[in-house]
Amino acid sequence: MLEIKSIAKTFKSGKNDVVALNDIHLRVEKSEFVLIKGESGSGKSTLLFIMGGMLNPTFGNVVVNGKDLFSLSEKNRGKYRANEIGFVFQSYHLLPYLNVYENIMLPNELAETKIDKEAVFKIVEELGIKDRLYHKPSQLSAGEKQRVALARALIINPSLILADEPTGNLDERNTLEVMKYLKIFQEKGGTVIMATHGNLADSYATRTIRLHKGELIK
């Protein structure tokens, strides 16, 4: 489903080049739940952003369903994300001026996405935030915010969820809740690639890979 070939990423820091990723090869099949583990600064988030076509690699390719992601135009990469990928972030990144319903409906602003209202009601029910539908993010708890972010990612029926430390700001109870929803998504045939440095997610993964200083540890 997704193949990463010889990915390298170097950032400029002043006059120096900082190597964030070096010669990463990875193949993820449909319906896998892959955990990317490693300490802070090991390159987990960078790898996720490259997989999502949001960050250009310095070298290498990302092949999705036989297509080289970075040979696509910006518009087509956007379409790919809009149709195929759901992102979940540690800091939720909800739009503060939209309520829960509007945040979940945000992908509807794109021409290529059509979200059914009923689908929103169904998903908020499943995620247990139905009674928060018209609340603003500032009125929600951390766990609720992350469930809204998860709903926003799931509402487009993606084939892949890229989750960057989605439980990093949550307590154990909420962490397990979020993991449960990600697991349900995977069991229904979706693919999850999740970056984390904790251990609470270990039992949910079908495979765990480790990054250390930008390199994959076998």
Added chain:
Amino acid sequence: MLILKEIKHRKFNFIMGLVGMIAIVSLVVAFYTMTRATQKETIRLTRDMGFNVRIIPGETDINQFWADGYSNLSMSQEVVDKLVDQKSVNYAHLTASLHKRVLFRGKDVVLSGISSEEREPSGAKKSKMIFAIEKDKVYLGYSIANQFNIKEGDVIKVLEQDFEVSKTLAESGSDEDIRIYFNLKSLQELINMEGQINEVMAINCMCSTKNGDPLGELRTELQKIAPEAEVLMKNSVADAREKQRKMTDKYFAFLFPIILIICALWLGSVTMTNVKERTSEIGVMRAIGFTSWKISKQFFLRALLIGLFGAIIGFAIGTIVSYQIGPSIFSVAKTYIKPNYIMLLLAVVIGPLFAALSSLLPVLWAVNRDSAELLKE
């Protein structure tokens, strides 16, 4: 919809942008409106002092002309039509007149017939008349009215014919105080000089010539079209008026770019603040699939709204300020202080474009940043 919700959420930033836009539009509108009034006022004041150009019969004895204040010769009224029809001499208005010194109740007075209409160049807008004296009525100079205790509404006999005094004029301190003003046609009939005049007064005539010798140029042109006429010019009045107009234009040309740059910087920094506040939002929009253009549109539409509302409110404030302050400064020309709807149209078109352009750099900076970097912030 998304934009309106964002504006509602970040009201302060939007209002700050609006303030900048309102400031520039209201300043420009107020300045322009009042400048026009100043120029009109100068024209009015200088017109009261005398006309720029006096066209008189060519054979006039200049000593007699200056001694009497008018030519004792006459020329055909068709001179005015010839001047209107020609294209090479510039002027704003032409007024034909006829003057004759007579005895009125034993005193020397000057009868002045003023044409009931001013003539403008072909196609020019009709202006306000100086005098529009009705037939069988006269305006009386201050000294005559005062000496003979004549009041408005009285009937006086001039050269054996009755005329009603429809107005007595205020003291001018010049020979106008001993004049009786008639409708030109009435005076022509009264003194048996139908179709004849002895002066054409031209306002704003030849104010901008290329060779710096407007009088010479005007004489050459007039020689071609009306050889029977001669030209006298009040240089000082025309020059003063032209200098004042140029000075105002220069002042505006100097001030306008400065105001524009300050406003552009202001709007740019307001957009920059907005962009910085929304870095993670831009990142998440990218993650969802928004293209750079789609994200830029959010900021540009916001800027267009600032420009549009700023232009409308700025125009209203600029006009109100002109109305409030203008009349106390430009008492003579206060009627010229009025809303200029062409400026409103320009403001509504240019304002949003200007606001969007001012936001261009911050928006480009934001959408060209790495999404990963934006989301980390």
